[in-house]
Amino acid sequence: xxxxxxxxxxxxxxxxxxxxxxxxxxxxxxxxxxxxxxxxxxxxxxxxxxxxxxxxxxxxxxxxxxxxxxxxxxxxxxxxxxxxxxxxxxxxxxxxxxxxxxxxxxxxxxxxxxxxxxxxxxxxxxxxxxxxxxxxxxxxxxxxxxxxxxxxxxxxxxxxxxxxxxxxxxxxxxxxxxxxxxxxxxxxxxxxxxxxxxxxxxxxxxxxxxxxxxxxxxxxxxxxxxxxxxxxxxxxxxxxxxxxxxxxxxxxxxxxxxxxxxxxxxxxxxxxxxxxxxxxxxxxxxxxxxxxxxxxxxxxxxxxxxxxxxxxxxxxxxxxxxxxxxxxxxxxxxxxxxxxxxxxxxxxxxxxxxxxxxxxxxxxxxxxxxxxxxxxxxxxxxxxxxxxxxxxxxxxxxxxxxxxxxxxxxxxxxxxxxxxxxxxxxxxxxxxxxxxxxxxxxxxxxxxxxxxxxxxxxxxxxxxxxxxxxxxxxxxxxxxxxxxxxxxxxxxxxxx
Amino acid sequence: xxxxxxxxxxxxxxxxxxxxxxxxxxxxxxxxxxxxxxxxxxxxxxxxxxxxxxxxxxxxxxxxxxxxxxxxxxxxxxxxxxxxxxxxxxxxxxxxxxxxxxxxxxxxxxxxxxxxxxxxxxxxxxxxxxxxxxxxxxxxxxxxxxxxxxxxxxxxxxxxxxxxxxxxxxxxxxxxxxxxxxxxxxxxxxxxxxxxxxxxxxxxxxxxxxxxxxxxxxxxxxxxxxxxxxxxxxxxxxxxxxxxxxxxxxxxxxxxxxxxxxxxxxxxxxxxxxxxxxxxxxxxxxxxxxxxxxxxxxxxxxxxxxxxxxxxxxxxxxxxxxxxxxxxxxxxxxxxxxxxxxxxxxxxxxxxxxxxxxxxxxxxxxxxxxxxxxxxxxxxxxxxxxxxxxxxxxxxxxxxxxxxxxxxxxxxxxxxxxxxxxxxxxxxxxxxxxxxxxxxxxxxxxxxxxxxxxxxxxxxxxxxxxxxxxxxxxxxx
Numbered sequence: 001x002x003x004x005x006x007x008x009x010x011x012x013x014x015x016x017x018x019x020x021x022x023x024x025x026x027x028x029x030x031x032x033x034x035x036x037x038x039x040x041x042x043x044x045x046x047x048x049x050x051x052x053x054x055x056x057x058x059x060x061x062x063x064x065x066x067x068x069x070x071x072x073x074x075x076x077x078x079x080x081x082x083x084x085x086x087x088x089x090x091x092x093x094x095x096x097x098x099x100x101x102x103x104x105x106x107x108x109x110x111x112x113x114x115x116x117x118x119x120x121x122x123x124x125x126x127x128x129x130x131x132x133x134x135x136x137x138x139x140x141x142x143x144x145x146x147x148x149x150x151x152x153x154x155x156x157x158x159x160x161x162x163x164x165x166x167x168x169x170x171x172x173x174x175x176x177x178x179x180x181x182x183x184x185x186x187x188x189x190x191x192x193x194x195x196x197x198x199x200x201x202x203x204x205x206x207x208x209x210x211x212x213x214x215x216x217x218x219x220x221x222x223x224x225x226x227x228x229x230x231x232x233x234x235x236x237x238x239x240x241x242x243x244x245x246x247x248x249x250x251x252x253x254x255x256x257x258x259x260x261x262x263x264x265x266x267x268x269x270x271x272x273x274x275x276x277x278x279x280x281x282x283x284x285x286x287x288x289x290x291x292x293x294x295x296x297x298x299x300x301x302x303x304x305x306x307x308x309x310x311x312x313x314x315x316x317x318x319x320x321x322x323x324x325x326x327x328x329x330x331x332x333x334x335x336x337x338x339x340x341x342x343x344x345x346x347x348x349x350x351x352x353x354x355x356x357x358x359x360x361x362x363x364x365x366x367x368x369x370x371x372x373x374x375x376x377x378x379x380x381x382x383x384x385x386x387x388x389x390x391x392x393x394x395x396x397x398x399x400x401x402x403x404x405x406x407x408x409x410x411x412x413x414x415x416x417x418x419x420x421x422x423x424x425x426x427x428x429x430x431x432x433x434x435x436x437x438x439x440x441x442x443x444x445x446x447x448x449x450x451x452x453x454x455x456x457x458x459x460x461x462x463x464x465x466x467x468x469x470x471x472x473x474x475x476x477x478x479x480x481x482x483x484x485x486x487x488x489x490x491x492x493x494x495x496x
Numbered sequence: 497x498x499x500x501x502x503x504x505x506x507x508x509x510x511x512x513x514x515x516x517x518x519x520x521x522x523x524x525x526x527x528x529x530x531x532x533x534x535x536x537x538x539x540x541x542x543x544x545x546x547x548x549x550x551x552x553x554x555x556x557x558x559x560x561x562x563x564x565x566x567x568x569x570x571x572x573x574x575x576x577x578x579x580x581x582x583x584x585x586x587x588x589x590x591x592x593x594x595x596x597x598x599x600x601x602x603x604x605x606x607x608x609x610x611x612x613x614x615x616x617x618x619x620x621x622x623x624x625x626x627x628x629x630x631x632x633x634x635x636x637x638x639x640x641x642x643x644x645x646x647x648x649x650x651x652x653x654x655x656x657x658x659x660x661x662x663x664x665x666x667x668x669x670x671x672x673x674x675x676x677x678x679x680x681x682x683x684x685x686x687x688x689x690x691x692x693x694x695x696x697x698x699x700x701x702x703x704x705x706x707x708x709x710x711x712x713x714x715x716x717x718x719x720x721x722x723x724x725x726x727x728x729x730x731x732x733x734x735x736x737x738x739x740x741x742x743x744x745x746x747x748x749x750x751x752x753x754x755x756x757x758x759x760x761x762x763x764x765x766x767x768x769x770x771x772x773x774x775x776x777x778x779x780x781x782x783x784x785x786x787x788x789x790x791x792x793x794x795x796x797x798x799x800x801x802x803x804x805x806x807x808x809x810x811x812x813x814x815x816x817x818x819x820x821x822x823x824x825x826x827x828x829x830x831x832x833x834x835x836x837x838x839x840x841x842x843x844x845x846x847x848x849x850x851x852x853x854x855x856x857x858x859x860x861x862x863x864x865x866x867x868x869x870x871x872x873x874x875x876x877x878x879x880x881x882x883x884x885x886x887x888x889x890x891x892x893x894x895x896x897x898x899x900x901x902x903x904x905x906x907x908x909x910x911x912x913x914x915x916x917x918x919x920x921x922x923x924x925x926x927x928x929x930x931x932x933x934x935x936x937x938x939x940x941x942x943x944x945x946x947x948x949x950x951x952x953x954x955x956x957x958x959x960x961x962x963x964x965x966x967x968x969x970x971x972x973x
Binding site: 074114176 | 519829877882886887889906908916921923924954957
């Protein structure tokens with residue numbers, strides 16, 4: 001057990017960065033450069049801390065590690081309680097990896113209000129890590145919902161032409177879901193007398209109450225995932241958000257919904273989760289098939305990737321709500337993989353957008369001639385999105401399909417069909433953008449060192465996760481087996 | 497109960513205010529214009545001394561049971577006096593015109609504060625009525641104080657006429673209660689009311705609650721609020737929006753959980769209806785507003801709805817939630833109006849939402865502070881307002897009023913839309929009109945302090961929550 005509060009450090013180091021940025025002077029090119037440097041080094045230091053955390057984390061032990069506990073609002077049963085298990089560790093790694101990449105990605109593209117931009121990103125980082133370490137439901141909620149404010153500003157200030165519409169849609173959709181989650185937390189707290197998540201997981205709740213609480217939580221998480229038909233805010237937000245905003249949105253924010261299912265719905269309300277399984281299955285299947293078809297028809301690259309995200313997250317929800325350790329592990333791996341791959345794909349779009357200022361597929365073609373390095377990396381990430389073996393995408397989707405198959409061959413087939421469709425839209429996108437005729441205009445220059453630098457860690461991890469995923473499984477085996485056991489017990493209890 | 501000394505000791509803060517206000521009334525006319533600032537300083541000193549004396553008197557009944565001194569009253573008195581002093585402090589910079597610099601201004605504020613203290617500690621229908629009137633009449637005058645402004649005059653008349661109507665309703669309610677029970681004493685009422693004819697008692701209750709709801713600007717008694725907020729000079733609006741709301745909220749709590757607790761079955765659904773109406777009127781009414789003061793007025797209507805959510809629960813948790821809400825509401829309101837006072841151009845108020853366009857670029861710290869205050873009012877975590885809403889919703893959930901909590905949170909989403917709209921104008925929209933001069937030191941200081949409170953409240957929350965819990969614990973039940 002650690003003697004120094006590494007989790008609080010992870011949360012509050014970015015806050016220290018914000019304080020530093022706020023206290024240093026304003027305006028001027030030099031100041032902007034300083035702001036970039038400070039933010040990059042802060043986020044890299046946080047990445048180093050996260051790696052230390054991952055190394056010192058002992059996957060052999062049950063339960064949560066690096067626990068910190070401090071009284072906060074005792075008569076409400078709320079405490080500052082943080083801790084991590086294997087799943088949290090992975091998501092913390094993902095977050096701390098993507099934030100410096102976002103900073104690098106916006107190094108030359110964000111030139112207005114640089115300091116505010118950096119503050120927003122550091123705030124996002126602190127809050128996202130906060131969500132992944134929180135072991136108190138109310139603390140979780142505070143972090144979970146506070147993310148809306150910096151994201152609203154990121155889309156609204158630095159976004160595209162219709163940024164205001166997108167920012168409001170994003171906030172109102174997610175807020176409407178989240179407030180019901182708050183009622184759910186308050187109900188749980190009044191039943192258990194505390195908002196401690198360890199305690200809530202072991203509080204038996206009557207099935208009637210479980211149903212209502214489950215629906216309220218589902219409203220929140222399903223919007224965040226997003227699940228069909230609550231996904232319509234996502235394409236708008238993605239298209240209008242600046243590149244780095246899309247990266248963090250696809251890479252981490254979309255995972256919060258799934259993470260919420262893992263931390264709340266499944267362990268605390270297993271009976272209701274088992275009961276609502278068919279609903280989740282149907283919604284996931286529709287998401288996979290329908291949004292894949294929609295993606296096929298898109299002319300805007302970011303929109304296409306946004307819809308493919310919905311489809312991929314459909315596979316995640318399908319796996320999470322299957323009472324099999326394999327499917328749940330698969331879903332978690334798929335979340336991580338999607339975090340890497342979709343983030344990379346938005347960067348891929350961002351790179352050409354910076355050069356030609358268009359997201360239309362039709363405006364591009366023949367990039368392979370002038371941008372060979374770009375073409376190779378794009379190929380790798382496109383294939384990972386398709387789920388080709390030896391990439392991270394394959395591991396997750398395959399495990400989910402294998403896990404779902406014994407429960408329902410039909411839904412497993414839907415997931416498999418989703419893989420086929422993803423091959424169709426991704427490869428078609430690739431062909432149209434990278435090959436084909438070269439449109440008029442000067443040839444686009446290939447990736448420079450900064451851009452290559454931001455892609456490389458993602459490419460390495462995508463391959464590593466595809467070829468040697470053991471290090472991930474070590475971390476998530478225990479928790480996903482426990483979740484599956486809870487679901488199985490609930491199903492057996494419901495059937496008897 | 498024997499002797500005058502304990503009574504006078506118990507009313508020490510009130511006496512200080514009364515003496516201070518009277519002395520200022522007599523001295524005021526002889527003070528030349530250039531020295532008027534000293535009057536405000538003297539009034540501030542009076543308020544601060546009264547504030548410091550609030551905790552001293554021992555708990556108990558004074559003046560033959562007309563007033564009560566207890567922890568709840570002391571908590572609310574601290575809020576009332578603190579808010580009065582603070583709004584008087586920041587008002588100084590907004591009072592440029594001659595009529596606004598009249599010596600009556602600080603005097604009227606002091607008298608109104610005296611009325612609020614009496615209201616908060618009332619233990620008898622008579623003292624309740626007297627306190628409420630003493631609080632309100634100076635407010636009517638203050639609203640119309642800016643004689644050269646037709647809007648102010650109109651707002652003053654509107655406020656006065658509707659306020660008088662509400663007072664009449666309240667008085668009628670008192671009369672009914674007296675008629676059916678034969679007493680005006682709160683403790684005696686609590687005993688006698690359950691045996692009174694149910695219909696008569698309920699009628700008295702309804703009129704009484706309606707009168708107080710008017711002061712709280714709860715829907716459907718909210719009609720005056722947007723017009724008066726807009727018409728009154730901004731320093732007056734700031735005062736109007738802060739301290740009197742706390743006094744009225746405290747009175748509502750004291751009456752419902754004191755003499756009327758026996759009729760809880762009657763008033764709980766009624767208060768729930770008021771809560772739903774206020775929350776929805778506040779949320780939807782604000783959506784179309786272009787003036788910041790009208791927007792904040794609808795915000796106030798919504799906030800009184802949330803306070804009613806806590807009250808409707810009818811539990812100690814509900815009282816606690818309402819107390820926490822009032823305390824947080826107070827700080828956010830003072831902060832928001834300080835921001836408004838900072839927005840001036842050629843001595844003209846500059847108070848449309850669109851005037852804020854581009855402020856995020858030109859005055860980043862001001863925009864940040866104002867955004868923090870507005871989003872805190874919207875109830876977004878991790879800001880202060882979130883905790884306020886959390887406590888009232890928690891009370892509703894624990895009292896099994898799930899529907900009320902759900903309506904409340906959905907209304908708060910709609911409300912968030914308009915608070916976010918102001919933030920959007922500040923940061924996303926382009927504009928190049930700036931305020932004419934930098935706000936003065938007091939306003940800058942107030943904006944900074946309240947915004948920091950909004951941002952960092954979760955850290956200091958336990959202290960406030962604890963104080964509110966102790967206050968709520970001493971009330972009835």
